[in-house]
Amino acid sequence: MKNTGVIFKRTLWDSRVGILSWGIGLGILALGELTLFPSISEAFAGMSELLNSPFYKAFLGENADAAAFATPAGYISTYMLAFVPLYVAVYAVMLGLGVVANEEERGTLDVLLGTPIPRWQVIVEKSAAVLVILLLVLLLNGVGALLGVLMTPELADVSLGRVLEASFSMLPVTLVMAALALFFSTVLRSRNLAAGVTGAIIIASYFITNLSSIAQEALGTISKLSFYSYYSPLDTMRGGIVWSEFAILCVIVAALFGLSIYAFQRRDISV
Amino acid sequence: MSVSNNAVIHIEGLTKHYGSVHALTDLRLDVHRGEVFGYLGPNGAGKTTTIRTLLDLIRPTSGSAQIFGLDSHQDSVRIRERLGNLPGELSLWNHMTGWEVINYLGELRGGVDKHYVGELADRLDMDMSRKVKACSSGMKRKLGLIQALMHKPDLLILDEPTNGLDPLVQQTFYSLIREISSEGRTVFMSSHNLPEIEHVCDRVAILRGGRLAAVERMSDLKKVYFRWMTLRLDGDAAPQAFEALDGVSDVTAHNGTLRFRVTGELDPVIKLAAQYHVIDMTYEEPTLETIFLEFYGEN
Structure with missing residues (x-):
């Protein structure tokens, strides 16, 4: 098709400020946090009882472990891998809503779909751009983390490849967030409602997964439905990407993406 | 379903209901090649619903529409290659300039003749270097017209095209429509403004409450198209003289003021x-x- 890639390129170009600000911001955050490893890990060293409390378990899950926290892998998995997807969640949801909902609510979708492009192409090209945008943001975060490791003698044993791998491991979980926003915006046809439902699912998933580590019986089954359960930062830092979990998250993304196209192809475009 | 060879738009029993709201009911209509077709009706009559259905932005509850002999839903992409559209409530990308909007939409059409776009911009007196967010509603409308016309479509679907345009630009718009019609291209334009339709249209459909009330040639409608005229004269005038004129009726006179139809x-x-x-x-x-x-x- 003669118009292939036009929307993809436009979406990337329009997102250049967001990519740079989120990416550089998260890169600086990673750099700062990793260079503070010696002092912070020391401060938390004697706090094992505190970290085992339900409050910290809810926020940190398996990372609420003083012994692990004192190690470079545990520290990086907490400060970088556990928290960064939560920060990126805001941007990922915005990007997911940007695929259809923003244009539909502004009314520009009527003009866009006045040109000879099928509806599915709008979703495919914009979603491909979202994938690249999140990859770039996480890459910039990874560059900040690499610099942090290089500048901190206490992290000298950390493999630089593992740090980049860890950055990449955050991609599917953030893509799930964007895909949820896309799916709900195509089904609910309201940007605000889609943002609210997606936010609620992300928060619920995060806490259910973390709390399941202390309430295995009560939350064991339901935690399997939580997408966060398929994201294990500590395991990634210790042994590399857990590919089975990575694949499950990719399947969730693909399913949400497919359902979004299905719903969008069949429904009316709002005025 | 038999489609007249000459019908660019063929609408057959088109119905759109939103729950208990009947936006459009059993619309049947043909628009012919080279015609400037006016689609008239008060606000909420179903004009925009018809247009959005033709463009496949909304799906009918029942019935169908064909454009260029192609199904408006199944073959929508092929139809849109030959179609220019100006939405009633036009929104464009605020962060882009006029040229950026045209380049973006032009690329989605596989390229656009920039010389022709420049010509259109000159005729409509449009500053293409201005960002959309800095444009008045009239300027946005002009940009909307340029994007609808830029690829010289075989069919133009325009929803309330002159909304917000100043009178001079409206005249330019009427000239453009006449040129398009003379080239054998077809224009389907909605309006709630009868004088505007009278200016350019060959035929007119009147829509009321989602139902087609009438389809008439403009020349027939003009036979009953009247105005109320009031003349204030210096001195008394003989009402009989005016009453005797063809087409004048209901004359009243009072203190040098004549009012008649x-x-x-x-x-x-x-x-x-x-x-x-x-x-x-x-x-x-x-x-x-x-x-x-x-x-x-x-x-």
């Missing part, structure tokens, strides 16, 4: 009025509803 051309009235010292002259356009009632009252 004129149907058809104004020329005889103007010539007669010129024999007096005219202090003031005003005329009121009838509402679409009045014309409609007049037409069907007499037929």
Whole structure:
């Protein structure tokens, strides 16, 4: 098709400020946090009882472990891998809503779909751009983390490849967030409602997964439905990407993406 | 379903209901090649619903539409290659300049003749270097017209095209529509403004409450198209002289002011009025509803 890639390129170009600000911001955050490893890990060293409390378990899950926290892998998995997807969640949801909902609510979708492009192409090209945008943001975060490791003698044993791998491991979980926003915006046809439902699912998933580590019986089954359960930062830092979990998250993304196209192809475009 | 060879748009039983709201009911309509077709109706009559269904932005509850002999839903992409569209409530990308909007939409059409776009911008007096967010509603409308016209489509679907355009640009728009029609291309334009439709359209459909009330040739409608005229004269005028003119009726006179109804051309009235010292002259356009009632009252 003669118009292939036009929307993809436009979406990337329009997102250049967001990519740079989120990416550089998260890169600086990673750099700062990793260079503070010696002092912070020391401060938390004697706090094992505190970290085992339900409050910290809810926020940190398996990372609420003083012994692990004192190690470079545990520290990086907490400060970088556990928290960064939560920060990126805001941007990922915005990007997911940007695929259809923003244009539909502004009314520009009527003009866009006045040109000879099928509806599915709008979703495919914009979603491909979202994938690249999140990859770039996480890459910039990874560059900040690499610099942090290089500048901190206490992290000298950390493999630089593992740090980049860890950055990449955050991609599917953030893509799930964007895909949820896309799916709900195509089904609910309201940007605000889609943002609210997606936010609620992300928060619920995060806490259910973390709390399941202390309430295995009560939350064991339901935690399997939580997408966060398929994201294990500590395991990634210790042994590399857990590919089975990575694949499950990719399947969730693909399913949400497919359902979004299905719903969008069949429904009316709002005025 | 038999489609007239000449029908660019063929609508068959098109119905769109939103729950209990019947936006459009059993619409049947043909628009022919080279025609400038006016689609008239008050706000909420179903004009935009029809247009959005033709563009496959909304799906009918029942019925179907064909454009260029192709199904408006199944073959929507192929149809849109040959179609230019101006939405009623136009929104464009605020962060782009006029040229950026045109380049973006042009690329989605596989390229655009920038020389022709420049010509259109000149004729419509549009500053293409200005960002959309800095444009007035009239300027945005002009940009919307340029994007609808830029690829010289075989069919133009325009929803309330002159909304927000100043009178001079409206005249340019009417010229453009006449040129397009003379090239054998088809224009389908909605409006709630009868004088505008009268300017450019060959045929007109009138929509009321989601139902097609009438499809008439503009020339037939013009036969009953009247205005109320008021003349304030210096001195008394003989109402009988005006009453005797063709197309003039319901004459009343009071203190040098004459008020009457004129149907058809104004020329005889103007010539007669010129024999007096005219202090003031005003005329009121009838509402679409009045014309409609007049037409069907007499037929």
